[in-house]
Amino acid sequence: MKELLVHSGGNRYPVKKNAKNHPKTFLSLCLLAIGTLTSVTLLTTYPVFAQEQATEKLPVTNSDYIQKVLEAKLMDNLPDGNFYPERLISRAELASILVKAFYLDKRQAAKQEKAIVVxxxxxxxxxxxxxxxxxxxDIMKGYRGNMFFPNQKVTRAEGLAIFAQAYGVFQFPDQTIKEILTPxxxxxxxPNWARRAIATVISEGFxxxxxxxxxxxxxxxxxxxxAYLLSKYLQRQQKQAETPIVPTILQF
Known part of the structure; x- marks a missing residue:
C-alpha cells in the first residue's frame, strides 16, 4: 500500500492511501499544515503582545523616584491626581515620554517636513x-503596513531597548554583553535583539x-x-552637570 507524505511545521506525516479513510485524514492534515503556516504569518506580520513572564511582580517604585519625574515634567499624574505606578505603558505613551526626556523634536531628523503615513x-x-x-x-519603528499600534502595551525588553536607542546604545563586544547580563x-x-541595549541600561545603573x-x-x-528608569537618567544627567571641569595647564 502506497503512502502520501504531508508536510507541516518541518515534519512529514505519512497517510495511507485508502479509498475509505484517505479523504478525511488527508483533509485534516492539510488543515493542520495551513494552520501552521497561518501562525507563522501572523507572527511576522503583527507584534507580540506583552505577557507575564514570571509570577512575582516587580516592586512598586519608590515615591521619591516618581516625584523627581513629575517635577521634571517627563510624566504626569492621571486626571484624578494619582500616578498609578502599577499601570502599563503603551507605545504612544512611551513615544511621548521619550520625546520630552531626550528632546527628540530638536534633532535634525525630526525636522523633516514630510509626514510619515501611519x-x-x-x-x-x-x-x-x-x-x-x-x-x-528612528527611535521607534512601525510594523508591517506602517502600523504603529499606539495602544499596545510594551514589554520591559521593548521599553528598555527603545529607551537605550534614544539614550545611545553602547557598542559593547559580545563578551562584555555576556559578562554584564550573566549575573x-x-x-x-x-531576546537577542535587546541584549546590547539592556546591557547599556544596566551599565548606566538605570x-x-x-x-x-x-x-x-x-x-x-x-x-x-x-519612573525609575527616568529618575536614574535624571540623576546621571545631574551628576554630569555637577562634575567640575579641570582646567588645562599649558606648559612652556
Missing amino acids: PDVPNYYWAYQDIQTVLKT YPDVAYI INTDTNGNINPLSPMTRGDM
Missing part, C-alpha cells in the same frame, strides 16, 4: 506629533529588578518601571 495614527490623535518624531528619528537569573529570557534580581524582560512595563 494608518492607525491619524493627525488628530493625541500623540500624533510625538509618534511622528520617534519614527523620523541576572532570567538572562535566558532576554535598571530595576524584582526581589530575586530578575529583569523580567517579557513582562509588561509599568509606569513605575518607567
Whole structure:
C-alpha cells in the first residue's frame, strides 16, 4: 500500500492511501499544515503582545523616584491626581515620554517636513506629533503596513531597548554583553535583539529588578518601571552637570 507524505511545521506525516479513510485524514492534515503556516504569518506580520513572564511582580517604585519625574515634567499624574505606578505603558505613551526626556523634536531628523503615513495614527490623535518624531528619528519603528499600534502595551525588553536607542546604545563586544547580563537569573529570557541595549541600561545603573534580581524582560512595563528608569537618567544627567571641569595647564 502506497503512502502520501504531508508536510507541516518541518515534519512529514505519512497517510495511507485508502479509498475509505484517505479523504478525511488527508483533509485534516492539510488543515493542520495551513494552520501552521497561518501562525507563522501572523507572527511576522503583527507584534507580540506583552505577557507575564514570571509570577512575582516587580516592586512598586519608590515615591521619591516618581516625584523627581513629575517635577521634571517627563510624566504626569492621571486626571484624578494619582500616578498609578502599577499601570502599563503603551507605545504612544512611551513615544511621548521619550520625546520630552531626550528632546527628540530638536534633532535634525525630526525636522523633516514630510509626514510619515501611519494608518492607525491619524493627525488628530493625541500623540500624533510625538509618534511622528520617534519614527523620523528612528527611535521607534512601525510594523508591517506602517502600523504603529499606539495602544499596545510594551514589554520591559521593548521599553528598555527603545529607551537605550534614544539614550545611545553602547557598542559593547559580545563578551562584555555576556559578562554584564550573566549575573541576572532570567538572562535566558532576554531576546537577542535587546541584549546590547539592556546591557547599556544596566551599565548606566538605570535598571530595576524584582526581589530575586530578575529583569523580567517579557513582562509588561509599568509606569513605575518607567519612573525609575527616568529618575536614574535624571540623576546621571545631574551628576554630569555637577562634575567640575579641570582646567588645562599649558606648559612652556
